[in-house]
Amino acid sequence: MRVLRRDIETLRTGDSGYKRDFAIYDESDQQAVIKSAMKRLGIDDKQLKPRAVLSQISWAKSHMLDPQEDLSSICRPKD
Numbered sequence: 093m094r095v096l097r098r099d100i101e102t103l104r105t106g107d108s109g110y111k112r113d114f115a116i117y118d119e120s121d122q123q124a125v126i127k128s129a130m131k132r133l134g135i136d137d138k139q140l141k142p143r144a145v146l147s148q149i150s151w152a153k154s155h156m157l158d159p160q161e162d163l164s165s166i167c168r169p170k171d
Contacts, residue, residue: 122146 100110126142152162
């Protein structure tokens with residue numbers, strides 16, 4: 093992690109990119125953030141498991157989808 097913090101700014105392009113004050117969340121931190129967001133949105137975590145949400149986010153990241161593209165792929169009618 094020291095290497096990341098030291099060299100992360102080499103990945104910057106203009107005003108966008110990474111900064112040295114980034115955070116890395118472990119799995120329990122990720123689930124806590126998702127649960128909090130679901131609660132604020134009024135989504136019952138017994139009907140939609142936070143782990144399933146994290147899996148969908150991971151899938152979308154792997155496929156380089158932004159949130160709007162991911163949402164449209166979820167909501168698209170199946171043939």
